[in-house]
C-alpha cells in the first residue's frame with residue numbers, strides 16, 4: 523500500500539536542491555526577521571515578518587509536496603482549523619462536525635462561531651453519511667476520529683456533500699499525508715496538526731491548511747496575514763527538520779502498531795480494542811479501501827479507570843502524556859478530559875521503539891495491572 527507514496531517521499535529530501543546557489547548551506551537556514559532590507563518599491567520582495575518568511579516557505583514547500591497542493595503554515599493545528607473556518611464561513615451558514623472528533627474544534631465552534639451567526643450540528647463519524655448534507659455550507663470530517671478511531675467514507679461524504687452544495691474539510695492529523703490523502707479523494711480542504719507525527723519530537727506546535735482551490739487559499743492567506751496568527755520561524759525550522767524523517771518514523775510506527783494490535787487482540791483482559799488494521803475491526807474494509815497505512819493509534823479499553831492508569835504508569839516504555847505522534851510511545855486515558863469514551867479507554871500512540879521490546883513492556887504492565 524505504502525509503495526504508492528514512495529516516489530513522493532524520496533523526492534522530499536531533495537526539494538531544496540534546485541533552489542541552491544553554489545556555496546549555499548544544504549541545511550535550511552533559519553530566517554529570524556521582522557524587517558527586511560526594502561528601499562523603494564516593495565513589490566516582489568520580502569516585506570514584513572507577518573506577511574512572509576523564508577523558513578515558513580521551506581516547510582510549506584515540503585508539506586505542499588506531500589499534500590500535492592498549496593499549503594499555508596500555522597502556529598498550531600487549531601490555528602489551521604480556525605483559519606479554514608474564518609476563511610470560508612459567514613453569518614447564516616450551518617456546518618456539520620463529528621461528535622467524536624478532536625473536542626477543541628467543537629468548543630471553538632460553540633464559543634466563537636455561534637455568536638457570529640454560524641450554527642453547527644454534530645454527528646457520529648461511524649454513521650456520518652446518515653441524514654445527508656442538505657443545508658450545510660461546510661462538512662467537517664475526521665477519520666480515523668480522535669480518540670475513538672471510527673472511520674467515515676471520505677469519497678462518499680465528498681460526493682454527497684458536494685451534491686448538497688457543501689464543501690468538505692478533512693482533519694487529517696491522525697494519518698498525515700503519508701497515510702491518507704483526503705484531497706485526492708475529493709475533499710476541498712485538509713487541515714492538520716503538525717504538532718503530532720509530522721514534527722514528531724514533541725517539542726513544537728504547528729499546523730497547516732492545504733487546498734487545491736485558489737480562492738480558498740487566497741482567503742486563508744488573507745486570514746493569516748490580517749488576523750496575525752503566524753508561525754514562528756524557529757518552530758517552522760523544527761518542523762522542516764521533523765518532516766525530513768517523517769517517512770521513516772511513520773512507516774515504523776504503523777508497522778509496530780499493526781504488530782501490537784495483533785498481540786493485544788489475543789489478550790482476554792481488554793474489554794474493547796480498536797485499530798483499523800485489525801481484520802475484525804468494524805472499519806477494516808473501509809480502512810483498506812481509503813487509507814495507505816492503518817496508522818499508529820490504538821484504542822484499548824481496560825476494565826476500569828484504576829487498571830488503565832496502572833497500566834499506563836507501570837509501563838516503562840510508555841510516556842503518560844496527552845497528544846500523540848512522538849518518537850516515544852505515549853498513552854493516556856481520554857475520559858480524564860471528558861471525551862465520550864469508557865473510563866478504562868486508553869489511547870495508545872505507538873512510537874519508534876523496537877517493536878519486540880515495546881510489546882514486552884506493554885505485556886508486563888498489562889499483566890501487573892490485571893492483579
Ligand SMILES: *Cc1c(COP(=O)(O)O)cnc(C)c1O
Pocket residue numbers: 598599600601624664668693695696714715716717727728729
Ligand atoms: C491535536 C489535534 C488538533 C489540534 O492541534 P494543535 O496543534 O494542538 O493545535 C486538531 N485536530 C486533531 C485531530 C488533533 O489530534
